[in-house]
Amino acid sequence: MHLKLNKLFKESIQFLSSLKLAVFSLLCYFVIVFIGTIAQVDLGIYYTQKLYFQSFFIWTTVFGFNIPVFPGGGLIGSLLLLNLIMATITKLKWKVKNIGLMCVHFGLILLLLGSGLSSCTTTESVMSIKEGETSFFSEDRRHLELAIIDVSQSSHDFIISVPDHILARKKVFKDPVLPFDIKVHSYYPNSQLYRIDDGVNPRISDGIGRQLGVRPLDVFVRDDQRDNTSMILEFFDGEKSLGRWLFALDLNGVQDISVRGKTYKVLLRPLRYYIPYSITLNDFIHDVYPGTTIPKDFASEITLNDYTNQENRDVRIYMNHPLRYKGKTFFQMSFAENDTISIFQVVENPLWQIPYYSCLLISLGLLIHFMLHLIKFSKRVQL
């Protein structure tokens, strides 16, 4: 029994570190990347990533059943990484002549691990500032929050943020933090709102939603379109209902919910990431090549004001020159409204330096390996 386990263990190690597994995985990954790239035309980058590149299996619907039809990018990627690690440990002889190859393999492992983990640790958001104004938060491009704002204090606002993916589960939510219980009657990932001219929406009892109807839509796949998520919520103070309200991303205004003498401002908005410092946009510069409309340079002159450490300085953010501050990086992404609004991409990824280190390691390894071979080659062929 003991011997059989041992044998099984040895065989699985051999399998996991085998070239054949590497060949199989590389071929599978090739197919996945190719199919995924074609699928992107219709699905958009976000959904293609989820379905093909980050999934364990690629599913398809046959006769109403969801069946996995091919291993997904996540599975094969993990397999490749495992194979690489096992092969490096068991196959590469730890000799001096292999030091280049060792560096390359370690660098590669680091790169794959780093990239894989990055997809879990990265947060991307967008910060939009008008010239002359200041911002201290960025917004997520996909996720939303139901913001319940207590404005009773004069010195600050107290914000309770309920992520919308929780509300999508359509249950009743009770929590000591919440000033009222929330019951989700309907949740539409994407919808279109329309005015009701004669009469009211029978499903809504209070607020702006009384005059509006909701038409569910399929989610958008184009990367430049944003879904208008909407939901019908009923709030409860104990057993007493505070009304049924409509909230939607396209509904820009707040609605006031009063409970026990306190008024809370509630709205559905992009998920916010507040930062303990502020960014003021002084000027947005859009240079074009003379006599053309071809953009030459985009730049934002900003002032960074950090009241926690009294840091206050002017920074120029422009193409290929982001601002890196306290773990967040601000990139010049876009602009709007006739060059008066500057839009930054804010990225937070604690693992951002890993590709650079792995690149260094791999280049070093390749250089060493290549040089050793070149020396060997030139000794054989009289150059």
Next chain:
Amino acid sequence: MKRLIILFIFIFTFFTSSFFATEHYDFESFASIPVLHNGRLKPIDSVARLTLINLQEKVSFKRNNQKISPSQWFFELISLNPITDNDLIIKIIHPDLIKELELPEKDKYFSYNQIHKHFEIIQTKVVPIVDLEPLERSPYQKAVLQLWEKMNLIFNLKHSFFPYSDRSFFDYFNQYKDDLSPGLDAFSRYNSGQDLNAEDTERLVRFNAYFKLHQRLKDLSIVYFYPDLNEYNDITTWTNTGSELLGLLGQIQDPHILLSKFLNLLQFYSDENIALFNSTLTDIEAFHQSQKSFLTTLVSLEYYFNVFNPLGNSITIYLLALLASLFFFLFRVKSLFTLSMGLTYVAFFVHTVGLILRVVITQRPPVTNLYSSAVFIGWFSILMALVQEYLFKNKLGPILASIIGFITLIIAYHLSFQSDTMGLMQAVLDSNFWLSTHVITITLGYSGTFLAGFIGIYYVFFNLVSSTSNELNRQLSKMVFGIICFSLLFSFIGTVLGGIWADQSWGRFWGWDPKENGALLIVLWNAFILHARLAGLIKLRGLMAASIFGNIVTSFSWFGVNMLGVGLHSYGFMEKEFIWLVGFCMSQVVILSLPYLPILKNRYMELSSNLR
């Protein structure tokens, strides 16, 4: 050696013959005048060529069976010579549009006059089309929009100097000068609220008309002739005719020296005074030369580059080298091989000169757009092919080099009709260390994969037509292996560099963008080949077939991803190119499956002894 000398003489006369062609009007001098156009200083010759490419998708055209140089045509256009209105230089291919405009149905090229009759119809049709997204437009709508843009281009160019062909610009300008002082006086009297007599009112009306016309000229003209006399090198100060005319309203001063010269030039042309026309051009040239600017040197260089056309001419030489190599393989006469080698070296030399000139003129790295990537990929593959010929002396060099050179430069030639090949780059793509290194290493990876693929094709055809040679096959196998190692190295490094650049620009190392995926596919395929070979899963035949497949992967990554229209790398769907791409891929599939066909199998036996 003697043959090489003869070859050089032939090449030399071939290039310089264009200089000896005589023209009465010295349009060549006109062609080399520097102007600002589309944000870049360039010779008028380039503007002329770009305009013709825009209008008719080619540079050359004939009038009454006589070839007209681009610069001559351009001068005739902007001097409002009515002859250009009848030149057949506007290309329309959509049959419905041709019918609708009542144009001769079998033709493709039409004149300004033929289309101008219906311009109002086109104008009304275009309004809703402009609002649509580019991908939403039907082919008919795209054709209408294109035609409207072409007509607009001609219209704008006709406003380069003076828009009225029935009057002399020279006389108009002199009248304008005379009217300036009294006009300004009348204007100031009007401003201070004084009463105006009939004369003043008339002056004011004329003054206003001048202002309006010159403002229109300023808005419409896209060619900027006039540098700031104190800031010649700052191209943002260059102005067009309209601006110059308006500038005279500000204060009474002498007109720009070049404005006077161009006024004279147009008048001499209208008077058919060739001698004075040519001498004025000499004066203009002298003015620019006297500025002793580096920019004018680059402009002159670009003019000679256009005339000599090294990249276009090297296609012919590569073709000749290819023919010589093929004849060599047929008849096995040593002198044919020497000829093919000589021609290949000459072609490569000219190709190199073209590449270097492009780098110098644009002041940018060698790969900045699709066109230059084709030129560079070809160049590097050919270099590698010649190096391997030097190392292994297997007589493969010339045929590989000439085929690759011919194909890549033909591709480049067709790409040159899409936009200015020396055009400016958008902000995010402009000079950055990571981007430049990424682009060059990736194209080196492409070069390697293509070279390996073509060696694979050579393997298939050689074993098809001659008796199998173990020696040669072993050598080919080693070459392919070495080149794929090289390709893997460079495409991998290039992909990582691209990731670093993306991280610096957008904050994410990898975004699953189609172009990124394309590069990844090449890395994966090359890695697959090497690992499969190492595992013994593929041997000689498999190696060659896989490297031919590499050609498909690389062309997909290079061109295919641009045709998908998504992500940050989309340049738009290129219909004709899609058909060529598919055709090429199918040809590769056919070739790589030949060694596996039952009837041909025995020609492609594996090597008798160990590969390694």
